[in-house]
Amino acid sequence: MSDLALKQERPARAFRLSRLKPSGEMRLILCLALFVGLLSIAPLGRLVYAAFFTDGTLDLDRIAHVLGGRRVLQATGNTIWISLTSTLLASLIGTLAALLVGMTDMKARTAWVFGFVLPLMIPPQVTALAWVQSFSPASPLLAPLGLTLEPGMRHPLYSSWGIILLLGLYNAPLVFLSVRASLRRVPANLLEAAQSAGAKPLPVIIDIILPLVRSGIFAGAALAFVSSIGNFGIQAMLGIPARVPTLITMIYQRLNSYGPSALNDMALLALLLAVLTIIGMTITGWLGRQGDQRVDGASLTLRLTLGRWHLPVATMAWGYLAAVLVLPLSALAGSALVRGYGQPLNLDTITFENFRNALFQHEGIREAFATSFLLTGLTVFILIPVSIALGYFLVWRSGLLSRLLHLASELAYALPGIIIGVAMILFFLRPLPFIDVSIYGTIWVIFAAYLSNYLALALRPILGGFAQVDRSLNEAAQIAGAGILSRLRDIVLPVLAPSAAAAAILVFMTAINEIQTSVLLVSSRAQTIGPMIIFLEEAGSSTLAAAVGCLMVLLILTLMLVSLCFSKYLPKGVLPWRD
């Protein structure tokens, strides 16, 4: 007995020794650590270093000079108030829409939700271009009303209020999705109790529903804030002509004008932007947790009848969609169908030349489409297996390392894409060690940025899928003698196929048209389709830009509709455009 007791005194150290022997699982998590470390942690670390240190020395004067500059202060102020105000607008619209869809017996709900969420899927630079075009003479809606702009008139959207309006409309679906998810968790009997206590529909919503979905509203507002502050497409398309500088457009313009010599200063600005983003997320997160009510119980959707309000509410709801969807998109199509900007659209001026140019004549556009397809496809191809492996460690193996990798991937996703862009330039500017080849200026640096940026996006539906799967399926395969890679391939991947498919769709749709990550990384040798619109618009080819925008919207619509056809095989609640 005493012999046994002695033996048991030192187990802790013994186990640490045995853990050093690399098992299959350990080798895999080390590979994952290398992947995330090289693509997310190291570039962001390099960015922080470059922000503070120039040539290895900490130059506080330079830092104070850059951050204290009048233009930088102005851009910081603009960034903060534009993001906050547009977040407020998005929260208001999104919450109202969620209450309408989730609480009333509104008709044709599925179609309305599809239309309401659609703007979120359209690339922001296309949205901005479409809104700019909606006041052009080619707009099929406003032109017949005579509401077009005369040459020389200042465009009303070229202002900070224009940016706020478009950012608010663009991000409203984010708040909508978050609040609707919260609404679905509210048990119906709480509302029935309020109704039987004599509360009318409006007091029910104000006194019962809103407090209960409060955390959903704030979570959505946090998403809207992060999305607003990092939305390059709208800020650049409207802010640059309007001369309303924000941090994100300032980084872009200065890097374009001064090149890599401005990198250290831009790293500092990128860090400032990152800090603002994180502060915004933290504050909204904290506000959301204050007085958060946890409710349990069967959630059975209770719908308030609109009754005589049906017609006015439906008119408002569909009118909103007409204003934010049909008006700009029809103008975009109108502009794409005329030969030159400013021409009215009629039977004499209509032409498909822009589309022909975009698809067949203009080599740059064709190559950009091809590059975007190639990079997006490769990104999906790499990220799905990586997310499945990382998800395995996160859900079924608790460990500090995997949680650290998760945090790093979430950070790389939440931070504005332009920050990843600056980090990638800094990290890959010099030739790679050992092989002495520089990938800077090639499509591969964009590829690296995609892998870093979208890992968390691919991981989310897959983590959701893991939570549904009984871990004994994996353990049974261990019992059968299968190693980690065989198990992931033979058991986990097939069982998680629906979640993996949903993740692939989300990553593909997001990466195919993205602009903010690649706008700094594109070069004459490497173009993606996202920034193409900005370059065409800057070069004065508005009608060609509109045609490219139309093609991008068509591509997105096609992908969304195709994914809807397969939606019954996909996990519920992963595709945001499906009610």
Add this chain to the structure above:
Amino acid sequence: MSAIEIAGIHKSFGQTKVLRDISLSIRSGEFVAVLGPSGCGKTTLLRTLAGFEKLDGGEIHVDGRLLSGKEVHLSPEERNIGVVFQNYALWPHMSIEQNVSYSLKVKGMSRPDRTRRTREVLELVGLDTLSTRRPADLSGGQRQRVALARCLAMQAGVVLLDEPLANLDVHLRATLEEEFSRFHRRSGATMFYITHDQSEALALADRVAVMDKGRIAQFATPSTLYLEPTNEMVAGFIGEGKLMDVSNLTPGNDGRAHAHLFGQPIRLRCAEDARARSEARISFHPSDLSLADAGVGIPATVKRITYRGDHLRAEVAPDPAPDISLTLNVMPPFCIEQGQHVSIALNDGWVLPDPHFA
């Protein structure tokens, strides 16, 4: 066929000690059930055997091979120990045949050998006609047979079963219990069966280990557990056991003893080395009590009667100690009613070993 040697193992999750100094010697080919209330650590014990959990102390050997111990932890895939999971854990995307043959495939067995062996195993469990079906198309009993076939195919010397009948209805259970016995005879594997249901454990196992709060309370054959529990936990847990204090215990030399219960002399069983003492604790079961002729046994009052079909279950309070409730079964013809004054006799009882001398 493999012998399992568990020596002084410990396991904690954070501050909670889940396994405390557990030692079990299991003979090759034996059917052992681990029985205990939920939260007693029996599933953790199974998971340490399978290799899903590392030990904090102690060793596990199977057939002399060290599986878990100081600086040694063979992963589950290296152990060749079969597990039948509570929900069977059949892979939903594979056919029955693929489920059964997967372990052979990862071992690198050639396709013809694999097919042949899988067919043999499926014939053995009577599923050869269903080999192309998916698990979702099978009944509960068929799923269990697939899970067993998986263990047969991998020729596991040890098969661990984690409450495999817990989620099934009573009628199916009886059939499936029979299935386990047949599987045990056919494979000759050492079986380690986790359950919280004592009728299952007592019916199936050669020996039962009763677990309580991370320790083994007693490891013995079912009849020993029922008739000769070594401590109060086992005595109270098995077969609706009841504990009572007796006075003036005087053991004989033949494992028999005399004592007094409420002043009445009774005859008891005891361990051969039991000593005479003034106070002792005994255990007995409802079937050990019966109604006696008036004036012979202990006077009592009937508190409650429950009709159980072939018998009546009566709760009675002995008049010398009305707070105590005793349960006894009354066989027909029923001539008893609530509030009636009766006389009861204790026909058998077991003297628990004195904890101070253990």
